[in-house]
Amino acid sequence: MKNLVVFKSLSEDSSQQEMLEKFAENGISAVFITPLAFSFKNLPTWGDILKKTRGDIIGILFTSPRSVEASFEALQGKDVHQSWQEAYNYTVGRTTCDLVSKKLNIQCSGEDSGNAEVLSDFILKDLAEKSITKGTFLFPCGNLKLGILERRLQEGGFIVQPIEIYETVCNPALGEEIDTKFSNEAQYLLFYSPSCVNFTLPLLKDRGYDLQKYKFLAIGPSTKKAIEEEGIEVFKTCEKPSFEHVLKVLK
DSSP: EEEEEEEEEOTTTHHHHHHHHHHHTTTEEEEOOOOOOEEEESHHHHHHHHHSOOEEEEEEEEEEEHHHHHHHHTTTTOOOOOHHHTOEEEESSSHHHHHHOOOHOOHHHHHHHHTTTHHHHHHHHHHHHHOOOOEEEEEEEOOOOOOOHHHHHHHOOOOOOEEEEOOOOOOOTHHHHHHHHTTTTOOOOESSSSSHHHHHHHHHHHOOOGGGGGGEEESSSSHHHHHHHOOOEEEESSSSHHHHHHHHHHH
C-alpha cells in the first residue's frame, strides 16, 4: 500500500470521499489536507457583466472551479445573457468545464488542455481555424493568477482583461490539519497548485520534517516550478489534472 498526502483545496465539484475510495481501490492510502481558503470579491460588477449582452467581447476564460463558483454567486439566481452562451468560451480542465455547464449553462472548449500553456495554444489554433485574429477576452480570476494565459494570448494578438473575483489565502487551520493528518509514514506528497506549495512547505519545514525523504508530485508545470523553486526535486508531474493522470504518476 502506497501512502499519499494530497494538498488540495476543497471544491463543490469534487468529493474527497469518492477520491479516497478510488485511491484505495488502486492500493493507495490517501489523506487530504486543505492549504487554501477563498473569499469572493467584486461580484456585483461581475454579475452585471454576465447578465448583460457581451457586446464586442469574444469570450470568457475560466481557469478554476473557484472562478465558476464566484460567477454563480455573482448572478444571484439570474441567468447569464444568451450572448455569452454564443461566445468563444474556454476552460483549462474538464472539472471546471463541467462546472461551467452545470452552474452557468455555458459551453466551453479546451477542457482537455490541462494547463495554461496548452490551453493558450489550443485557443490560438482554434480561433485561427475560425479566421479570428483579434478580440478581447474576459478573464475572471483570483489574486494569485500567474499571468501565463494572458501573456501568451496577448502575444497572439488578443486582449485579455482580468477581473479579480476571488482571493486565495492560507487556510487558517492548515497548521492544525498538518499536525493531525500528516504522518511520517507518508511516501508521496501531491500538490494541486503553486499556492498549495507556497503555503504548505514553510509549515512542514517549521515542524522539522525532512522534505528530501518524500517523493513530490505536481499536478502540472506551474506547480512543478513552485516546488523546484523551494530547492526540492519533483518526482513526477501529471500530464493533466485528472484522477486518471494522478494514478498514472503513482504507478
